[in-house]
Amino acid sequence: MSRFLKYPDLDAARALDAVDPLASMRARFALPEGVTYLDGNSLGALPRTTAARLKEVVEREWGRDLIGSWNSADWIGAARRVGGRIAPLIGAEANEVLVTDSTSVNLYKLLVAAVKASPGRTTILSEPGNFPTDLYVADGAAWSVGAQVRTLPVEDIVAAIDDDVAVVMLTHVHYKTSAMLDMAGITAAAQAKGALVLWDLSHSVGAVPIDLNGCNADLAVGCGYKYLNGGPGAPAFLYVAERHQARLRSPLSGWMGHAAPFAFDDGYAPATxxxxxLCGTPPILGLAALEEGVKLFEEVAFDALVxxxxSLSSLFVTLMDELCGEYGFTLASPRDPAARGSHVSYxxxxxxxxxxxxxxxxxVGDFRAPDILRLGFTPLYTSHEEVWRAVDTLAAVMRERAWDRAEYRERAAVT
Ligand SMILES: Cc1ncc(COP(=O)(O)O)c(C=O)c1O
Structure with missing residues (x-):
């Protein structure tokens, strides 16, 4: 029994774990003993197969088979292959998803492509407080093509779309608040006014239901290193609806995006x-690691995952309700679990x-400036017991004022 928490008790949390259909997935990750890892929304844990797979890629495919592995190990097809594995998680067809570059670079490519494909429209519309890289990249993309970025509170976005808006860029699940936007509604409303919509799925993919094609989505991007467990700096993915692929062109016209890269022509002709x-040579080691993370989702029913x-995040909020009044925490995420992602912020x-x-x-959770404590619940490996223990530990930290030390106020380079 806890020293601090009254309800629900540890046994109730354990009872939820006892009937968890995903419980066996925990053993598929190499998590350190005794650590309650609630930051998989920032950097996913290490799948057990990843180290062995990387060893194989390094020693056999690279070390022994050398350059022949571009063909024999299908390195050349990896961007499409891993994209095809992500496709079912986001409601897309395999030929609409690629794994390539970083989320930031993919945002740039798609924003520029979207503005260029929208003659007479020169505005990129987004919300203030969107993830910084999205806004920074939008700034750079707008600068490249003579467009401008406009930001408005998300509830005012749809009404503000006029015939100058080329593309609306939004993050589906907000990185700080975890609030989830109405993808279908916003997409339809924006399209009715002639704009394209670009969704950032970084905090959604692998955690919440996404149906890009069901929403008639245009464009999307997302991270590989969060819930997809691809490892630090894993390559990202991009989605372009099939109907747009022939008319949208990437501004980063590298040889891998050419219709015939190995024809070595001087002139650029984009693949159809x-x-x-694609732009340059794909990062094969990163793709191999990401593929191991993504493959794990093929073993679980997505409904059970959601x-x-x-269930995890609701247990957390219920337990935290006990601490909020006494210790001054304010819930910064929607209370309704269907209206948020898989992390909760206070x-x-x-x-x-x-x-x-x-x-x-x-x-292990994380902090987001200026005042947010953020905890992520990764359905593949977090247990209800861990949620309970996390809140119990937090209760102890608050009661003992264990946080009140100079060393805990010193900001590290990465928070
Ligand atoms: C919504 C969102 N977009 C993009 C990124 C990061 O992009 P990149 O991988 O290019 O650094 C993050 C990282 O946390 C994010 O939360």
Missing amino acids: DIARF AKSR GHPEAYAICQALIARAV
């Missing part, structure tokens, strides 16, 4: 399909120091 959004995500003036004190007690 999704491959036109149900578990909601505002607290001492959020940074509290986060460090939690990490010192082996409960």
